[in-house]
Amino acid sequence: MFVITADQIDSRNDRDRAREMIAHLVAQSPRAFSLPPDQTAGDEIQLLVSAAGPALEAILALHRSGHWSVGLGVGSVRTPLPASTRQATGDAFIAARDAVLRAKKTEAHFALEPGRTDAAAPGIEALLTMLLLLRQRRTPQGWQAGDLLERGLAQTDIAEQLGITTGAVSQRLKAAQYRVEQAARPALVRLLEQLDVAPNETADNETDSTL
Numbered sequence: 001m002f003v004i005t006a007d008q009i010d011s012r013n014d015r016d017r018a019r020e021m022i023a024h025l026v027a028q029s030p031r032a033f034s035l036p037p038d039q040t041a042g043d044e045i046q047l048l049v050s051a052a053g054p055a056l057e058a059i060l061a062l063h064r065s066g067h068w069s070v071g072l073g074v075g076s077v078r079t080p081l082p083a084s085t086r087q088a089t090g091d092a093f094i095a096a097r098d099a100v101l102r103a104k105k106t107e108a109h110f111a112l113e114p115g116r117t118d119a120a121a122p123g124i125e126a127l128l129t130m131l132l133l134l135r136q137r138r139t140p141q142g143w144q145a146g147d148l149l150e151r152g153l154a155q156t157d158i159a160e161q162l163g164i165t166t167g168a169v170s171q172r173l174k175a176a177q178y179r180v181e182q183a184a185r186p187a188l189v190r191l192l193e194q195l196d197v198a199p200n201e202t203a204d205n206e207t208d209s210t211l
Contacts, residue, residue, distance in 0.1 A: 001077045002055035003096040004047040006068040011043035029054050038085040046085050052192035063132050071100025075115015079200045091115025108132040124191045142176030
């Protein structure tokens with residue numbers, strides 16, 4: 001499973017952004033979470049996700065906001081699950097804690113840790129970091145065009161809505177490397193799925209592969 005621990009950047013000099021970020025994540029993917037997202041330790045968010053796709057979407061949303069260091073832990077989780085994320089435990093939670101501590105020192109404010117040693121993990125982290133840094137350099141105009149394309153609008157419709165030419169829309173999407181991101185996302189999801197191979201732990205320390 002996938003555990004995301006996100007710590008607010010420079011929280012001492014900023015307002016508490018945890019509640020609004022949780023609300024945004026739930027609105028974006030209401031069925032993505034195995035347990036309701038929790039605010040822990042004041043300025044920290046913790047998420048438990050069973051699938052790689054929604055986990056990637058949550059990471060991208062957190063990173064795009066610019067206010068979070070994001071740690072992704074991949075591995076087993078103790079079952080049966082408790083009532084809240086903050087009560088849950090397992091290798092993935094420990095890995096996410098290690099990851100967020102390391103994320104605070106990285107350029108992309110992101111790190112990935114597997115619950116068990118996996119030689120593929122550093123490479124997957126590197127690829128995810130490249131995507132995050134690509135998005136980090138995107139202009140507001142690039143985001144605007146990309147968001148409309150994500151909603152299913154054709155480039156002609158985007159041009160009409162933004163009051164620009166279709167050629168200008170194409171240039172914005174190209175400068176934003178939006179097509180590159182679209183091609184990379186499915187590949188990253190598959191890599192994360194391959195990393196998530198550990199069965200979950202039951203309360204009596206046996207493994208459970210049903211989740």
